[in-house]
Amino acid sequence: xxxxxxxxxxxxxxxxxxxxxxxxxxxxxxxxxxxxxxxxxxxxxxxxxxxxxxxxxxxxxxxxxxxxxxxxxxxxxxxxxxxxxxxxxxxxxxxxxxxxxxxxxxxxxxxxxxxxxxxxxxxxxxxxxxxxxxxxxxxxx
Numbered sequence: 001x002x003x004x005x006x007x008x009x010x011x012x013x014x015x016x017x018x019x020x021x022x023x024x025x026x027x028x029x030x031x032x033x034x035x036x037x038x039x040x041x042x043x044x045x046x047x048x049x050x051x052x053x054x055x056x057x058x059x060x061x062x063x064x065x066x067x068x069x070x071x072x073x074x075x076x077x078x079x080x081x082x083x084x085x086x087x088x089x090x091x092x093x094x095x096x097x098x099x100x101x102x103x104x105x106x107x108x109x110x111x112x113x114x115x116x117x118x119x120x121x122x123x124x125x126x127x128x129x130x131x132x133x134x135x136x137x138x139x140x141x
Contacts, residue, residue: 007067011075014042032124036079043072081124084133090120091130091137110134 018038022029029035050065094113098105111134114120
């Protein structure tokens with residue numbers, strides 16, 4: 001507010017409002033990954049709005065949305081997530097332990113074990129990314 005950065009202020013107020021609204025539902029925002037998902041969702045919505053404004057000939061509103069997208073992407077880039085190599089190593093270890101125990105190596109079973117609290121449950125990972133990696137590793141074997 002003191003810097004008179006109205007774009008950043010608008011984005012922060014919107015995010016605070018959405019997190020407050022989410023806290024009143026059955027699925028409040030508790031983790032960095034949930035906040036990151038909210039940021040990405042808002043960024044995609046702003047990109048779509050920008051395209052709509054361009055289509056309607058409102059370049060001024062499209063520019064405003066583009067500035068908001070830039071701020072949201074800046075914040076989203078600040079959240080550190082686990083790298084693909086680290087996730088792949090964990091997935092391979094889980095698959096090996098399932099094989100050693102004589103268990104069924106199915107995608108659902110592997111995902112359950114990967115997301116258990118003692119493996120990746122508390123770390124910042126995107127579930128879609130982990131599922132894609134599990135699918136790739138299982139296809140290799």
